[in-house]
Amino acid sequence: MEDSNKISFKEQRIREITLAYYSISEVKKAMFEFSQNREVVPSYMMESFGKRPDALQYESDILEHVKKGATSFHCSEELWKDPLELSIEHKEQDLNELRIGWDLLLDVDSPYLEYSKIYAHLLIEALEFNGVKNIGIKFSGSKGFHVIVPWKAFPKQIYGQETKKMFPEFPRLICQYLSSIIQPKLADKIFENESLKDLAKKTGNKEEELLIIECLNCHRPAVKKELVTWFCPNCKNELVMIQRNKRILKCPNGDCRQAMIKKSSKEIYSCEFCNRNSNKNPENFSKIREKTEKFIDADLVLVAPRHLFRMPYSLHEKTALSSIVIDKDKIKDFQLTDARPLKIKVKNFYPDSKENEAKNLLLQALDWKEQRDKSKHNLPNFNASNLQGSSNNKDYQDIKLTNLTEDIFPPCIKLILKGIKQDGRKRALFILMNFFKFLKLSDEELYERIKSWNEKNYSPLKQGYIISQINWYKKNQARLPPNCDKLLYKELGVCHPDEICRQIKNPVNYVFKRHFRKNSNKK
16 A cells, blocks of 8 residues: 555656646757657656657647646657658668668666766766767666767768668667776776675675676686596596586596596686686686676667657656756766756757767777677687797787887888878777787887877877877777778778788787797797
């Protein structure tokens, strides 16, 4: 009976303010302007949505829906030639023809508002690091935030594909890429002001449930495994291996093949991404990291065909609060009382983006996916033992080359190091940073090489920008620069392949091939 009274009270509250709230001229104007080229559907106390498709033809349509009982409004992240032509009968090709673009709409949600604020702040930092400056953010109306990057910011074509047709694939990929950047930093941010005990108390969990072992190589959670020592009583063979199923092993000796006995076992941690475990590489699993993923929707997924999200300044039925717009630099200061409907100040949720300002974000997301999908190391696997004159059986990512000289650099890197003579300095910096970091240059040498390169550019990048990029790369795992087949090198005018370039996939491969070939010739 108590729950029923609570629901009735909330319903009464929202109905009391709905007509007065949506009658505010600034609210109606902001909602109508944002609704252009979008499907817009009213909701009636969250019990039912209006018919689909629907759209706002006039500003006055908002009040007309409210008078019929509408309490909130939801719209599409996709932009349409005519939303009223949409149909559930439409196939993917039909939707692609009707769609004129899409906004990147990111949803940050947590049962705890303070954690959502931390994640949203990290998300803004990640977008800005990737070159996106014009970002809109609004309160979801409950305990989260919506972040938007307008369609105008994205290239209309990428690698020969029409970007508007790559929905939801491209937005979903960008969400995953951004999550991979933010997640490793999230725990550190949360625990700047809270202890593990505080978090356990707040969430009702045991402290041990909030701990995971982390692989220090890739910063991903390690998986608990059982390392078993098997013994053959017949030929006295011993075999140590990770148990993958409950099957009893047979002796590998061809003349024996008797069932083996489990002699002993111990718990270890394994990183399935790096193919390392705490038995062979104990130093790789010495860090304990607080588990925060369960408290925040880290997937950022508000990405599905014809998906609707709460419009800016729409009310929220469960809280009777407004989905207000927030300045991106004031997320930490936001309080629920700021969203009281009759005291809000209306701001623009949809920023005026620059053409292609999110191109680098999309390129990096595509490159991240390609590297993630490669081999067991999520990288093009290049084994030094395959090179003439080398007996080393480690992957090149574990080898450090000293006294790097430009004579073993690929042509594209040599040309970039001569300075960029036209637009493309930030993209060139992205290539150089990944190239040098993967080759394990010290921070001091990296800074000197980047500083020398920047001075040769037609217009040097600002010193503060260079330092911020270097600091960011210090904190994050090194990864390969874009592969040689990427248009990025041709766009910069530095793709002039020689005979070795035609044998490799990535500029880093070139360095190791030249290095081992050079050493082999000396021998």
